[in-house]
Amino acid sequence: MTNKKIGIKIFKYVVVVLILAYTIALLIMTGGSNKPFKEVTKGVESVVDQEKLNKVETQSLKRYYGLNGSDYDGVTLYISTTSMSAEELLLIKAKSEEQVAAIRDAIEERRDTRRQDFEGYAPDEVDLIDSSILQVRGKYVFFVVSKEAAKYKEAFTSSL
Amino acid sequence: MLFSSITFLFIFLPITLVLYYIVPDKFRNYILLITSLFFYAWGEPVYIVLMILSILFNYACGLDIGNHADDPVMAKRGIISAVVVNLAILGFFKYYGFLIGSINAILPFDIPYRELSLPIGISFYTFQAMSYVIDVYRKKVQPQKSLISFAVYVSMFPQLIAGPIVRYADIEKQLRNRSIGINKFGDGIFFFIRGLAKKVILANTVGAIYTTISGLDFGTYSVLTAWIGCAAYTFQIYFDFGGYSDMAIGLGKMFGFEFLKNFDYPYTALSITDFWRRWHISLSTWFREYVYIPLGGNRKGKRRTMINIMIVWGLTGLWHGAAWNFLAWGLYYGIFLLLEKFVYGRYIEKLPKVLRHIYTLVLVMVGWVFFSSASLADAVRYIGIMFGIGAKGLIDSQALYYFGTNWLLFIVCAIASTSFGMYLLNRVLYNSKNGVGRREIACIVYVLMFLLSLTFLITATYNPFLYFRF
Known part of the structure; x- marks a missing residue:
């Protein structure tokens, strides 16, 4: 066997190893979980500042995001206790990939609307919206606008 | 994108x-x-x-x-x-x-x-x-x-x-x-615009009806509502998928490629076997070439042929999505293909064409319920309602509303899903006496089609991508 032929064989095996490594990295960094929604919500809620954020009914998802709360496996929505703040937190467990895509679109739209709402008179809130975190882990979609967004995100990922 | x-x-x-x-x-x-x-x-x-x-x-x-x-x-x-x-x-x-x-x-x-x-x-x-x-x-x-x-x-x-x-x-x-050239490029644009119109004007519009009906509670369906919902999805999936294929073929031509056609008026099929010669042709060809024939195809006796067909159709179902309803959808077709091949195929060939169309369309529509439902249990329940089991009567005011507000759209979809739709378009685009194309008219028709598609795209909020699970 020539060196070139051996080289191709080695290259093939190297790519298989890379695929394996990449898949493991994906599982660690982007994988969702089959943990019950209640359990994940509990993990997130343990760090939520209840003075700033107020838990609202699932039906409110329609009002704020244009989505039907009953379509999903679970919905937790926190909205700021004051209308002068853009802070909010959303956690949804979708049933399918299609739903995940639709939720992402709704969140992007909500983010644009909120930016327009605060533009011109509350630059700090606009900055907060611009630094919001949207994360999709499997069928879990997490969105947070908060000064403590990083802390909430950490709570979400560790509760998966 | x-x-x-x-x-x-x-x-x-x-x-x-x-x-x-x-x-x-x-x-x-x-x-x-x-x-x-x-x-x-x-x-x-x-x-x-x-x-x-x-x-x-x-x-x-x-x-x-x-x-x-x-x-x-x-x-x-x-x-x-x-x-x-x-x-x-x-x-x-x-x-x-x-x-x-x-x-x-x-x-x-x-x-x-x-x-x-x-x-x-x-x-x-x-x-x-x-x-x-x-x-x-x-x-x-x-x-x-x-x-x-x-x-x-x-x-x-x-x-x-x-x-x-x-x-x-x-x-x-x-x-x-x-080879690339102005004619091929123009042909590609026409293909693309036809595909875009199928997707944006027809599939999205009729799909919105299906989304509304499928969102109803099971207890509120009459038989007719269930059939209208099923018909809406039947048209949506064809114009969406067929539209995407036309757009792909058109884009391919713009870049100098020739892709084989993927749909050939599947709803005009006269049997399930015929339907699968016309629906998603590239997938059926793939499974035939790389699974069915290597398994032995029909060369190893009747029993083995039956097993091979069921394996291929089970896999075809699962290819469309990792869920039990997709597997059921594939096996459902496997069973009817077997029945046509070994039991009643030669008898239905003797039936009048209209009965063969009805036979095929009813089976295809029932099949789409497996495909479109969130779960196998939902599919079975919906199919039951289509045949009166658990339905809120045969016809109700809700069904009449959906029918009354959408019958014209359904007629347009029915025409566009047959070769008659293309025949009508070609009558406008080509001189019927000498077959020469009318370039100016073609340009006007396709520009209008594109503008209409854009209008739908900008004004409508419903523009789903159906192939997340594929």
Whole structure:
């Protein structure tokens, strides 16, 4: 066997190893979980500042995001206790990939609307919206606008 | 990025076409590859790496198998490893969550697992790559020495996310050398606009009816409402999928490629066998070439043929999505194909055409319920209502409302899903006496069709992508 032929064989095996490594990295960094929604919500809620954020009914998802709360496996929505703040937190467990895509679109739209709402008179809130975190882990979609967004995100990922 | 999006139509496509046509011939594959990777990364920034690794792996496999063309044992090892790795990637990303979820459903405890989202288009590009390595092994094609050409074959954006599944053998020469010209380009634009109109004007509009009806509570359906919902989905899936295929074929032509047709008026079929000769032709061809025939096809006796058909249709179902309803949908067709082949096929051929159409359409529509439902249980319940079981009467005011407000749309869809729709269009575009095309009229008609599609695209909020699970 020539060196070139051996080289191709080695290259093939190297790519298989890379695929394996990449898949493991994906599982660690982007994988969702089959943990019950209640359990994940509990993990997130343990760090939520209840003075700033107020838990609202699932039906409110329609009002704020244009989505039907009953379509999903679970919905937790926190909205700021004051209308002068853009802070909010959303956690949804979708049933399918299609739903995940639709939720992402709704969140992007909500983010644009909120930016327009605060533009011109509350630059700090606009900055907060611009630094919001949207994360999709499997069928879990997490969105947070908060000064403590990083802390909430950490709570979400560790509760998966 | 969707073909039916403003970003694609007014930014991505024009820039790609300009770049493609201003560079010398030898750089066109580079442009196509770079833009295709960008197109995929737009929607799947994480999974672009997986696709690139898949390309590298299959490229190396092709060369490796080609290197052992005169050593059957080594070549066989090469093809087995190629197929196993491809199926392992597809199996893991598409089916592992379904598998563990199904096991968890019967166990008294849950096996914890990390769920990954499904990479868009993985079934399409994996099947394309597999067709390449298998054909290299079968010595039907030569291994592709150019990594760029091979990467273009796998990742080409026109057919990347919703097909058709292009076999390497059909496109090998075009990857090296393809003709481009004003007529072919114009033909491509016409194909694309027809596809866009099918998707945006017809599929999205009729799909909105289905979405409304499918959102109703089960207890509120009358038989007629259930059938109207089912008919709406029947048209939506055809115009959506067929529209995407037309857009892919049209885009291919704009870049000098010729893809085979993927749909051939499937709702005019006279039997289920005929339907599957006309629906998603590239997938049926793939399964016939790479699964059914290698399993022995119909050459090993009646019993084995029946088993082979059920295996192929079970796999066809699962290819469309990792869920029990998709498996049921595939097996449902397997059963009717067997019945037509071995039990009553010759009898239905003697029936009047109208009865054969009704027979086929009813079975196809019932089949779409398995396909479109959220679960197998929902599908069974919905089908029950279509036949009166658990229905709120035969006809109610709700059904009459849906019928009264949408009957014209259904008639337009029915005409457009037959060759009569194309015949009407051609009557306008071609002189019926000498067959010469009326260029000016064609331009006006297609510009109007495009503008109308844009209007729908801008004003309507419903523009779904149905192939997340494929």
